[in-house]
Amino acid sequence: MTEVHCPICNRRIGWETAAPYRVHPDGRAELLEREEGETEVDWRTRLITGYRPCGEVGRPGTHLLPYDYADYTPITIGMVGHSRAGKTHLLATMIARLCSNEPVLGRLGLAVGPLDLRVHQRYVADHITPLMQDRRQLRGTPANASVEFCDALKVTNRVTGRSFALTFFDLAGERLERPDDDEVRFYANAAALVFVVDPESIPRRSERRSERRTAADASFDVALRRLGARDRPRRAKSFHPVAAAVVVAKADLVRFDDRLVSDWLALSSAEEEVELGTVERESEDVYAYLTQRGATQWLRPAQECGRSTLHFASATNGPASEGRFPEAFRQCRVLKPLLAVFAMTGILDERLLLPAVTPAA
Amino acid sequence: MDDESLGLEQVVYQVRYSWSDASLLGTRGMGPVESTLPVALLPLWDQHLRDHVWAANDYPGFTFFVRHSFGALLRKTRTAAADGRPGSTAHALISSELTAPIALGLTCWDGWDTPVLNAVSWPEMESVAGQYLDSLRSYARRLQPARLASLFAQILHAPRDGYTVIGDFEPLATICALGDLLGETPTFASDETSDGGTHQPVAIFLREPSFSSTTVTRRRLDPAAPADPVVSAFATGVVDAYAADGLQGIAVLRRAKPPTNLAEARAWATATQFAPGVIADLTRLPKLDHNILTRLADDVDALQRIRSAAEEASPADLADALDTSLPQPVSTAIIPAAVSAVTAMPAESTVLARLAQFHPITLDLVHSRLPTDIDLLAHMSQMLLSPRDRQSVLARATRDMTLDKIILWIEVNVARDPDGARAAYKGLCARADELSPDDVRALVGGTGLVDAVRRFSESEPHASTHLVTLLRALPDGTLTAEVVADLGASSDPLVLHALDSTVTDETALAAVHQRIRLAYYYEHALQEPLRPPLQHHEANPGGFWKWLLRFGRPADGHPAKK
Numbered sequence: 001m002t003e004v005h006c007p008i009c010n011r012r013i014g015w016e017t018a019a020p021y022r023v024h025p026d027g028r029a030e031l032l033e034r035e036e037g038e039t040e041v042d043w044r045t046r047l048i049t050g051y052r053p054c055g056e057v058g059r060p061g062t063h064l065l066p067y068d069y070a071d072y073t074p075i076t077i078g079m080v081g082h083s084r085a086g087k088t089h090l091l092a093t094m095i096a097r098l099c100s101n102e103p104v105l106g107r108l109g110l111a112v113g114p115l116d117l118r119v120h121q122r123y124v125a126d127h128i129t130p131l132m133q134d135r136r137q138l139r140g141t142p143a144n145a146s147v148e149f150c151d152a153l154k155v156t157n158r159v160t161g162r163s164f165a166l167t168f169f170d171l172a173g174e175r176l177e178r179p180d181d182d183e184v185r186f187y188a189n190a191a192a193l194v195f196v197v198d199p200e201s202i203p204r205r206s207e208r209r210s211e212r213r214t215a216a217d218a219s220f221d222v223a224l225r226r227l228g229a230r231d232r233p234r235r236a237k238s239f240h241p242v243a244a245a246v247v248v249a250k251a252d253l254v255r256f257d258d259r260l261v262s263d264w265l266a267l268s269s270a271e272e273e274v275e276l277g278t279v280e281r282e283s284e285d286v287y288a289y290l291t292q293r294g295a296t297q298w299l300r301p302a303q304e305c306g307r308s309t310l311h312f313a314s315a316t317n318g319p320a321s322e323g324r325f326p327e328a329f330r331q332c333r334v335l336k337p338l339l340a341v342f343a344m345t346g347i348l349d350e351r352l353l354l355p356a357v358t359p360a361a
Numbered sequence: 362m363d364d365e366s367l368g369l370e371q372v373v374y375q376v377r378y379s380w381s382d383a384s385l386l387g388t389r390g391m392g393p394v395e396s397t398l399p400v401a402l403l404p405l406w407d408q409h410l411r412d413h414v415w416a417a418n419d420y421p422g423f424t425f426f427v428r429h430s431f432g433a434l435l436r437k438t439r440t441a442a443a444d445g446r447p448g449s450t451a452h453a454l455i456s457s458e459l460t461a462p463i464a465l466g467l468t469c470w471d472g473w474d475t476p477v478l479n480a481v482s483w484p485e486m487e488s489v490a491g492q493y494l495d496s497l498r499s500y501a502r503r504l505q506p507a508r509l510a511s512l513f514a515q516i517l518h519a520p521r522d523g524y525t526v527i528g529d530f531e532p533l534a535t536i537c538a539l540g541d542l543l544g545e546t547p548t549f550a551s552d553e554t555s556d557g558g559t560h561q562p563v564a565i566f567l568r569e570p571s572f573s574s575t576t577v578t579r580r581r582l583d584p585a586a587p588a589d590p591v592v593s594a595f596a597t598g599v600v601d602a603y604a605a606d607g608l609q610g611i612a613v614l615r616r617a618k619p620p621t622n623l624a625e626a627r628a629w630a631t632a633t634q635f636a637p638g639v640i641a642d643l644t645r646l647p648k649l650d651h652n653i654l655t656r657l658a659d660d661v662d663a664l665q666r667i668r669s670a671a672e673e674a675s676p677a678d679l680a681d682a683l684d685t686s687l688p689q690p691v692s693t694a695i696i697p698a699a700v701s702a703v704t705a706m707p708a709e710s711t712v713l714a715r716l717a718q719f720h721p722i723t724l725d726l727v728h729s730r731l732p733t734d735i736d737l738l739a740h741m742s743q744m745l746l747s748p749r750d751r752q753s754v755l756a757r758a759t760r761d762m763t764l765d766k767i768i769l770w771i772e773v774n775v776a777r778d779p780d781g782a783r784a785a786y787k788g789l790c791a792r793a794d795e796l797s798p799d800d801v802r803a804l805v806g807g808t809g810l811v812d813a814v815r816r817f818s819e820s821e822p823h824a825s826t827h828l829v830t831l832l833r834a835l836p837d838g839t840l841t842a843e844v845v846a847d848l849g850a851s852s853d854p855l856v857l858h859a860l861d862s863t864v865t866d867e868t869a870l871a872a873v874h875q876r877i878r879l880a881y882y883y884e885h886a887l888q889e890p891l892r893p894p895l896q897h898h899e900a901n902p903g904g905f906w907k908w909l910l911r912f913g914r915p916a917d918g919h920p921a922k923k
Contacts, residue, residue: 008574026527026570027577053576060559062576083380083390084446122572139447140380142415143391146557148574174390174411218389323445 004070006054007167008063008148010188015070018052023118029057029064049117063148066116072154072165075345077338078186080223080301081196083173086249088138089315090196091170092127093334095151097273099128104270108339108348109159115166116152123151135329137320143172147183155347164347176219187226192243192341195220195301199254202295216297224304233306243344244305245337246298248286252314252332260285264312268332276352279309279340286310307344309353311337372458372483374398376406378414378451380442391415391449395478398455406455410435412558413550414451418568421473422552423533425464426562432459436473450474458483461546465497465537466490468551494537501538502607504531506600507584513542514588514596515580517626520619524580525556525565532566539564541608542599545619556581589623594637595630602640605648613642635670636663643667643674646691647684658688667691671698676709683715696722700730700745707737713744721747724754735762735770739781752784759788764795772809779817786814786827793834798844801835805848811855821855828859845869849876852883 004015020032032050034043051064079087098105098112105112114120127150130136149167156163169186176184187193201217227240248254248261255262264282272278283302287310290299302308314332316325342348377395384392386407391414396403406428413424416437424435437451452473459467467490472481516524516539529535532551540546547563555571556579565579588596602610614633620626633641636657639649646654646667657663671679671694679699683692696719703713716722722745732738735758742751759767767789775782796804804810811828818824832840840848845864848856849872857880860873882889 026581026583027573028581029576057576058578059576060578062578063574064576065574116574118572119574137444137446140391140449142449142554144412144415144555144558146555146573146575172390174388174392177388177390320444320446323441323447 004074005189006063006065007074007076007186007189009054009061010185011054013052013054013065013070015052018054020047020050020052020067021057021064022046022050023064029053031057066152066165069115069152069165072115072163073346074165074167074189075155075191075347076149076167076169076186076189077192077194077341078169078190078223079171079194079196080176080219081173081198081249082177082201082217082219084140085173085196085198085201085217085219086315087170087173087194087196088127088141089131090194090247090249090313090334091150091168092123092131092138093315093331094338095123095153095168096128096132097331097335098155098338099153102270104274108274108352109157110342110348111156111158113154114152115154119149119152131316135325137323137325141170141172143174145172147171147175147185149186155342157347159349162347166347173219177222179222179225184226187223188230190242191345192245193223193227193301193305194337194341195223195244195246195298197246197248197290197295197298199248199250202290202293202298204257204293216300220298220300224300227305238304239306240304242305242307243341244301244308245341245344246286246302246308246310247337248289248310248312250314250316251312252317253319255314258289260289261312265314265332268330270335273333273335274339276336276339276343276348277355279311279336279343279353280355282312282336283308283310286312309337309340309344311340313337372456373481373486374455375478375481376403376410376453376455377478378410378437378449378453379440380448380450397478397480406433409433409560410451410453412560413437414449414453415554416440416449416451417552417554420552422550423464423468424550424553424562425459425461426548426560431455431457432461432464434459434464434467436468438474454481456483458487461540461548462494462537463487463490464549465533465540465546466492466494468497468533469493497534497537498541498607500531501534501541502604504534504538504604506597506604509535509538509542510593510596510600511584511586511588512582513539513600514593515582515586516543517592517596517620517630518589518623519580520626521621522580523561523563523565524582525567526582527567527570529566535566536564538600538603542596542603542611542614543619544615589627591627591630591637592623595626595634595640598634598638598640602642602645605645610642610645611640613640635666636660639663641666641670643670643678643682643695646682646695647686654686654688654691658690664690664694667694668698671695672701674698674702676702676706676712680709680711680715683712683718685718692719693726697727697730700727700741703741704730704732704737707732707740713741717744720745721750724750728754733758733761735759735785739774739778743778743781748780751780752787755781755784756788756791759785759792762788764789764792764800767792768804768810771813775813775816782813783817783827786817786831790831790834793831794836796835796839798839798841801832801839801844802847805832805856805859808851808853811851811853815855821858824855825858825862828855829862832859832863840864840866840869842866842869842872846872849873852876852880854880 004013006013021029022032023029047067050067052067053062053064055062079091081087127138131138150170151168153166154163155166175181227242230241232241251261251265255265302310313334315334317330317332318326318328343350343353375397376393378391379394380391381394382389384394385396386392386404393403393407398406409428413435414437416422416439419439421436421438426433433453433455435451435453437449440448440450442448470489536549549564550562551566553565553567556565556567557573557575599611620629635641639653639657679702682695683699699712699716703709724746731754738758739755742754767785771782771785814827815824818827845860848860857873857877864870864873879889
């Protein structure tokens with residue numbers, strides 16, 4: 001087994017020797033011990049809902065990872081973007097779609113299920129259900145929340161037979177902008193980062209070039225700076241060893257400003273979303289769009305990360321009113337960035353990203 | 362940071378947090394948007410404040426902490442953005458004057474969330490805080506006692522450590538109560554979603570258990586969890602006292618500093634209780650549950666502690682403690698000290714009045730505590746002792762008095778306290794062997810004592826009996842014919858009857874009889890016969906004339922004439 005690191009604090013874990021624990025409803029961790037006469041099946045059944053600590057239980061800052069976390073290839077995906085960029089809504093819709101068991105996902109050979117049931121059920125209750133079922137606008141992520149993965153999924157590629165332990169991080173923008181937040185450590189092991197571009201923050205087309213404010217998203221700067229600490233492969237010394245998906249979220253807000261955006265948003269069928277051959281063309285269009293808007297600062301992740309794709313997406317297809325989304329509420333192209341990340345991180349065959357023969361439009 | 366660096370001219374600083382594209386620090390998101398802090402200090406305080414500005418629920422949450430000797434109180438509320446997205450806004454007060462109790466009191470300040478941060482007057486705020494703290498305390502006293510006691514007991518396991526309370530519906534009242542009970546109000550966060558993180562207040566309240574992949578290291582108080590039996594019983598007693606009488610009810614618990622560990626907490630509990638669950642406050646004894654009192658009555662050690670506490674108690678506390686509802690062993694432990702208190706401070710009529718409720722008190726219990734002063738003794742014994750015991754102690758008290766003083770006391774007090782006078786008279790009789798013939802002449806020959814005897818007696822025959830008792834107790838030979846003649850000169854039938862009952866000398870007895878006859882004649886306006894008795898004349902020539910000279914008519918002041 002390769003080294004196992006805690007996805008939250010990056011602490012190296014002696015996985016095989018880490019004792020299993022169960023977590024009580026009040027959060028207390030209790031050592032899980034095999035009972036006398038307990039069958040192997042029963043013991044395994046109990047273990048599957050257990051956890052292994054990344055350090056000494058009882059010490060501050062020790063995290064509990066699903067018991068079988070290291071049985072699969074760990075993939076950590078972090079959302080990056082300033083406050084109200086749209087990270088939380090985007091991720092909630094991404095995971096909702098991913099976990100929807102849509103038949104089209106079968107085409108890619110993906111099987112998705114919760115890795116940490118506790119975490120997943122909470123995420124569904126706090127994010128997916130309110131947004132997808134109740135169409136309620138989600139609360140902004142508090143910057144004082146514990147730095148932890150918000151959901152953990154097990155994704156299996158039936159084609160390759162490999163399973164992956166996915167952990168998602170969705171921290172508050174305020175926190176991601178802090179240059180020296182010692183608790184934010186997922187950058188060290190993140191396989192992919194989803195850089196969320198807030199279209200309301202980038203210069204408007206109508207603005208003259210000289211009037212354009214070019215203050216970049218500080219969270220992008222912090223993320224790229226933190227990635228600089230990681231070892232880079234010799235072959236690509238100038239690139240960060242991470243997959244980056246740059247997503248112009250809330251694209252519905254700018255769909256009428258630019259035909260390019262509306263055209264891509266129009267292509268939001270489930271079949272199109274799983275067709276990764278269009279990613280390259282879309283990336284080119286997004287790159288062009290941001291460049292034309294003078295938002296080149298937002299392109300840094302695409303320029304500096306080893307693998308990158310660019311996307312337009314809308315998690316809600318329109319703004320909320322009084323905290324709720326109107327009838328037009330639907331998701332546009334939210335799955336594609338995630339599937340692109342899958343392809344860039346080896347969950348899916350990377351060759352799926354090769355341009356499709358058929359043009360998207 | 363100190364007063365100098367902040368500037369003393371403004372005591373209370375304010376900072377408002379809200380979501381903005383660009384805060385005062387140039388950041389996007391939740392940040393300071395309005396501040397009265399010196400500009401240079403805002404970044405520093407932002408680091409302390411920014412993790413406490415997120416509202417957990419729909420109604421306001423409060424967080425109080427101390428940094429650099431400055432207290433900071435934040436009120437955070439949920440807000441909705443223009444599009445309705447739920448967010449938070451927070452208003453912080455920072456002051457070196459701000460303490461945890463004042464912070465609790467300021468949670469109802471009406472200046473929260475004013476549109477503009479106006480200058481505030483600290484004295485006014487302090488006054489508001491004081492008023493609301495009193496209201497909050499009244500509310501805190503009505504919290505569920507069992508739950509509060511359990512929380513308090515668990516805190517005492519590690520009094521200096523932080524703790525989290527889950528599912529408490531009245532966090533501010535609970536903080537107030539726990540602070541009062543421990544003697545130190547903790548820093549607090551009244552409503553949070555998580556208790557993780559560093560630099561947290563001592564007390565954090567969560568609506569429900571926070572969900573986290575991070576192991577819980579912070580102590581979470583569970584009202585259902587067992588606690589150390591010593592502190593558990595202590596906590597129950599303390600909470601009962603607090604619920605009944607507030608801070609005054611737990612005044613005996615006050616100490617300079619709260620305990621720092623379980624051992625100190627146990628020592629504190631032991632030192633401030635009569636018995637497990639019964640705090641060492643005499644005034645609370647009458648308010649205790651019957652079952653507890655019954656247990657207390659059987660606890661020898663507890664009774665000894667009560668006895669000791671009573672010896673140290675103020676008269677006011679003793680008065681409050683004395684209650685007839687107390688089991689006899691318990692009241693018995695208090696009564697001697699109360700008697701001493703009255704003896705030492707006779708003006709403490711309240712204590713005496715409360716003691717009187719226990720009338721009659723067993724003499725053995727208070728004998729050594731009774732005053733020596735006859736006036737006070739008479740007063741106290743009248744209220745506390747049975748007639749028999751009273752008579753005994755008063756009679757005994759006359760032993761150290763001069764005969765003159767005894768007689769004077771009897772004469773002065775007989776009208777007001779005939780029983781006491783009778784008792785003193787008994788003491789006088791006991792010391793009759795000290796009387797000389799002249800003393801007897803003065804005593805019985807005068808009208809004062811005889812009148813007194815008459816007044817404390819139920820009837821003339823009884824009065825005569827009392828006089829007889831005194832006369833018979835005189836040393837042999839005291840009642841000579843001369844003495845008897847002098848005594849009989851008063852012609853008081855009571856004296857004559859007593860002499861008639863006592864005198865054995867025939868001559869003296871004849872003289873007494875003569876005097877009785879004369880008194881009778883006088884009473885009935887008859888002339889006395891001039892013929893002397895034959896036997897006297899023959900045996901004692903010239904004696905008749907002597908008789909005439911000696912036995913004159915009764916004076917006008919004779920009782921028989923009245």
